[in-house]
Amino acid sequence: MHAADIITKKRNGEELSENEIAWLIQAYTDDKLPDYQMAAWLMAVFFRGMTDRETAALTMAMANSGEQVDLSQVPGIKVDKHSTGGVADTTTLVLAPLVAAAGVPVAKMSGRGLGFTGGTIDKLEAIPGFKATLERQEFIANLQQYGIAVTGQSAAIAPADGKLYSLRDVTATVESIPLIASSIMSKKIASGADKIVLDVKVGNGAFMKTRADAVILAEAMVNIGRLVGRETVAILTNMDQPLGMAIGNSLEVKEAIELLSGRGTAALKEVCLELGSQMLVLGGQAKTPADGRRLLTNLIDNRQALAKFGEFITAQQGDSAILQDTGKLPQAGFVQKVTAPCQGYITAVNAAQIGYAAMRLGAGREYKGQTIDVAAGIQMQCRLGQYVSCGQPLAIIYTNDKSKLKQADEILQQAIEIKEQPTVIPPLIIGLVDKNGFHDRLE
Structure with a gap:
């Protein structure tokens, strides 16, 4: 098989066979296919999509590219x-x-x-x-x-x-x-x-x-x-x-x-x-x-x-x-409350921004391999739809790096929206x- 033929076929919107996909994935895993050819194929998939059968074949090709865990020794359905x-x-x-x-x-x-x-x-x-x-x-x-x-x-x-x-x-x-x-x-x-x-x-x-x-x-x-x-x-x-x-x-x-x-x-x-x-x-x-x-x-x-x-x-x-005794878990050296700037209803809580604030405190990684602070993070004190008074805690932030408190506070203030009128709370499930x-x- 030839990578260029497989790339052309997908570029033209044709369905690839299971063997073609398996060959392509194994060749790339074994470093026998350069990045530029695989990148071309990925872009063809991005624009042309894949059928259910192609997607299943790609899944199994990736699953079969390395070790398979055999849990047959363990009774029951895993x-x-x-x-x-x-x-x-x-x-x-x-x-x-x-x-x-x-x-x-x-x-x-x-x-x-x-x-x-x-x-x-x-x-x-x-x-x-x-x-x-x-x-x-x-x-x-x-x-x-x-x-x-x-x-x-x-x-x-x-x-x-x-x-x-x-x-x-x-x-x-x-x-x-x-x-x-x-x-x-x-x-x-x-x-x-x-x-x-x-x-x-x-x-x-x-x-x-x-x-x-x-x-x-x-x-x-x-x-x-x-x-x-x-x-x-x-x-x-x-x-x-x-x-x-x-x-x-x-x-x-x-x-x-x-x-x-x-x-x-x-x-x-x-x-x-x-x-x-x-x-x-x-x-x-x-x-x-x-x-x-x-x-x-x-x-x-x-x-x-x-x-x-x-x-x-x-x-x-x-x-x-x-x-x-949860006090045996790692504890942060610095703790600070984030308080409501006004009274009203919580109408938006931007989860991504709050997650980013926790990352900045040291709880997450900005790049692979980065050391994290397992004690750092945020304890929320409010949820969507809740009424809060001015000065009431919205969150408590934890870190072992005092210099990170201010930025996390600012991010949280922007992430939590307070208005006079309540909002419709979306269903969880x-x-x-x-x-x-x-x-x-x-x-």
Whole structure:
């Protein structure tokens, strides 16, 4: 085969074969194809798109470009969950022990944060002693014994995706639905999941800004799952304000503990119950989402999910004493309140700007490999629709670098809009996409 022929075919809008796509991806992974030819192909895909079959073939080609995790030694249906990224999205810290406590094995390979989107591994590493990188057999052994294991994403998993994403980032081809969908799904499939639940974020703090675009992405990923034999369900959730009240690694661990203790943010709990109920249905532990929700709620109320979180932390060498004393988590040296400049209703909370403020405080990375401050972040004190008085706290900011307080305060003041009249609060759960298409929760 010749790369130029494949590029020409896609440029002309023709459908590529599975073999052509597999050859192209493997050649690029093996450094036998120059960046300029792959960039030309990516741009052709950007403008011409891909059929469902092409997208599925691309997904499997990337999944097959490296190691495949074999979880067949672990009994039960392994259900993975993936979020397209958001602010104060602490769902994995809650969902992993919650779903594991319900009897569905949770095996996750997670990444680190970049930009304003937090990473699960960074959050877990805020726990003193926690070991976030497990060897393959250690990962499987923990999963067999405890029903839960989380480790950092291996560079050997879908290496083609890493190479392609770096190239997409510098060739203006990131915003392509087939490329986004195949990137996400290739890693999930290579990580050994039997079935997949997706949390597709929509709004100012999400990659997909509109419901229409989010539905297209969700349908593309669900179709990939169907075509490659991995049943997939996608939930569309709102990200027009931070999901939880905590933004930042140590702060988010604390919020997860509070939620699993029966307290915590209502919105975060609702999304966790929605995603978790779907995971239980796919995992064969609940007949309906309503049954799954009841089971998960009971596991929070009787603290079995919290106990599973402690078991998980101990299994990965972390200090589970944080469950009784969150003061053992890393603490920031400087704390400052951000107060309302006037009275009125909160009519806008720009999640992306708030995430950026947390990043500037040290909680996130502006570039790969940057060291972060796990104690830094923001604790929100307000939500959309709330009435606030002049001088009332809107947020509390945490950092170990005093010089960063002023800029974060200014960003937050701009991100939170206060007006005399209240606003309509958007629904948290927008809809669901499964093998039968999009189901609108707003109708």
